Amino acid sequence: MSSVTGAESLVRSLVACGVDTCFTNPGTSEMHFVAALDRVDGMRCVLALFEGVATGAADGYARMTSRPASTLLHLGPGLANGLASLHNAHRALSPIVNIVGEHGTYHRQHDPPLHADIEGLARVYSSWIKTVESPADTGPAAAAAVAAALVPPGRISTLILPADAAWSESSSHVAGPMPVAGRAKADEARVRDAAACLRKPNAALILNGPMLRTAPLETCGRIAAATGAELLAPTQVPRVERGAGRVFVDRIPYVIDAALKRLQHLEHVVIVNARQPVAFFAYPGKPSLMLPPTCEVLTLADPAEDGIDAIERLADVLGAAGHQPVRESLAFPQLPTGAISLPGIAAVIAALLPEGAIVIDESITSGRALMPTTRTSAPHDWLTNPGGAIGTGLPLAVGAAVACPDRKVVCLESDGSGMYTLQGLWTMAREGLDVVTVLFNNRTYEILKGEFKYVGAGEAGSKARDMLEIGRPNLDWVSLAKGQGVPATRVETLDALARDLRVALAENGPRLIEVMI
């Protein structure tokens, strides 16, 4: 067996363990990983110009494939730049394997300028962390990192690779996949209790994670038909399969008063792969938990357990097999014309959304009409932001498009949110990704104007308003896209939106349409 570098062992082992995509922004300490790419087949490396794009893309990739991508990040600051997207991935339960370069093992003691406590930075969102100290350890560590990421319900691993462990050679080449324990199954008593719960009036199933795919939603739809229970999902979910032919699951509203109202009649709730609904923020005089205090709440399967098995058994107990789920019938609005309005934008998107589209939704306030209006559009996936860290849309779109090259990605993004990670547009252009970004330009952190009131801060004065308005100067997204190689147009009527969206959907490759609201 000839000797290879630790970096090459690492890349070979990642590939052997099924990791074939790396979202990267490398620096000096990662050059041997980069060099290994030309000696190892099977690893696609996708460059990002900012690390939050790389980690957010890994999140989007994992949501669409249920497999981890790796990231390649430069030392502590590179990881730090990726943390906000890792926050979202952690909440989305996305498996990710971060490879973070580190100074040489003998060099760290001298505290060079880029030295930092990488493990300390990794700890907040990683379930598995290891600093590799020798080249022979890189392969086994890679296999362990992948296995740890695949532990249900999906976790983040961070492997820290000192430069000398990467460049030194050893004869240990490739470590293959390690066994990963499956999801634990709910016991009989829980299934029986859940059945009893759902037979009562004013009952609901609250679903998340793997439950929001077509097949388990069918089963839940049968249960709903058999019992009269409602199907609900959290405000922000990693991914839901919806539209025509699918079983509808209602989203709990974001605004606290609307959420409380939506849930106030519930008396019996069964939770599957989800958690109890919690308000996004604390508001004076409002509760944190949004179900009524008297509501019976039973967890059939927590996020790590086997919810699909559990609802199948639940359906059996309930005799739901003979019931037909209510499936959405294909229906969408006529194309509206005239001046831009939020309902009008939603109608255009609902009418034109192609079958199999992957919709990334970071449209915030501008998009509140979108989910209701697209409910019966052609079948599609809808990805939102379970972590709430703003700036997730463009990176998720990158990852979803890399994961699913044969599907159209529609990224619904806002001006304020998009600015956190606008570098994602460049990666779309570089890779020729089939992403249509619809950019809602309302020139304000509109959501914060509502929040300002909800938290009881009164009327915003002029200095406060300055912190909520981003229209001085206006962001010009056509230029921001053009500057990164993405063709873009600006629309100021619904007719123009429909025209440009139709063109963009018909073509292949990245496009941006800026909608002036």
Place this chain on the structure above:
Amino acid sequence: MSSVTGAESLVRSLVACGVDTCFTNPGTSEMHFVAALDRVDGMRCVLALFEGVATGAADGYARMTSRPASTLLHLGPGLANGLASLHNAHRALSPIVNIVGEHGTYHRQHDPPLHADIEGLARVYSSWIKTVESPADTGPAAAAAVAAALVPPGRISTLILPADAAWSESSSHVAGPMPVAGRAKADEARVRDAAACLRKPNAALILNGPMLRTAPLETCGRIAAATGAELLAPTQVPRVERGAGRVFVDRIPYVIDAALKRLQHLEHVVIVNARQPVAFFAYPGKPSLMLPPTCEVLTLADPAEDGIDAIERLADVLGAAGHQPVRESLAFPQLPTGAISLPGIAAVIAALLPEGAIVIDESITSGRALMPTTRTSAPHDWLTNPGGAIGTGLPLAVGAAVACPDRKVVCLESDGSGMYTLQGLWTMAREGLDVVTVLFNNRTYEILKGEFKYVGAGEAGSKARDMLEIGRPNLDWVSLAKGQGVPATRVETLDALARDLRVALAENGPRLIEVMI
């Protein structure tokens, strides 16, 4: 005494303790801080569209004022987005007071989507961390945070403010400044030993921090004249006052072989407010410490100690008062013409640099000719990146321009580096900051091509080169600037650069000149 919110007590106390500037990107949990801005005089709030701009601006502000600005960041992810710039600030020894919003104290237990271990994220770069639990504590905590930031040599404080501590009222209004211990003085023995060291042949002073200002450099210049010792500074320094009329201090080169060669003759070194020179990265077969192993190294004052007092006493012991320091005479190249070249760009900037300019240098490989060529330009300040986390230029320029509204800021930025924090351009436009950004567009991570070789990774293959080239697609910085409200031009000759730079320097407000290399 009437009741006020905890947020208002906090803002009043920051102002009372001398903090009058806040670089911010707020969210829901920070709305009461924002509301307080209209009830409290004396706090300028500067909005950034990305948190790395806010924390990097606070770094630039601190370097120019020696006072902390505050930042206002949204929960864990907001802090996370600011960490890479805090890495650089930590290395620059810049005092900063971060205010990080947190969920309500009673809300955290429910682990809402944006919940994170904020103290864990803060710990890597903060010397002082406190989560305030009640509104009466916000004022005293603010005063303690400011005092902790001012502990020599300058530190980062992070005050975590739960939403209910911000919105609840108490009668405790304002906490004033707390005493801060001064810098410790070197004892007599150290001064005598340093004098003996510098009287020997092949001696040098290595200077950093407060030593790199005009007055202490004069004293060091007298010592150099009296002893023949060289004056040296680290490769990356927070700020150096240089140019005509100032005493020259030579920069240790970045490239490891050049640095080792530059230092190889040294036998006796005295360090003042600096640390032993360490290689930026580990390279196979090269040492980590860059002074010759046989070199005598004596620390007269560590970065927290009183270096200015120490070198004045050192000058006395050496009888340096009667010696004249060598001051640079004003001289700059004739304006070159013709095709773009790196020496030509440096000559244009050296010729046109206005007196009192604040130069922010993140020009990386494109700018290696800049410091030698501007050595005798009109007197100016030069700020570089002691932390090495890329993406520092535009944020530092924002902070320096806010700190020094009467001075011209010249930001020398690269395409690769600039993309990490390009949102800084928007804040320049929003605030009308007097910053001329010269953007070097070479369409590559050029430095990594060198590093690839230095770390012994051989010749880059096609997949590796893909990770080092960023010219597919080309970044178009004129569009990226225009998209954020900053007027911009592109130049492809030295004549055009000179013309556009002259115009930009003569006007007030932000401008960007993209130089195609």
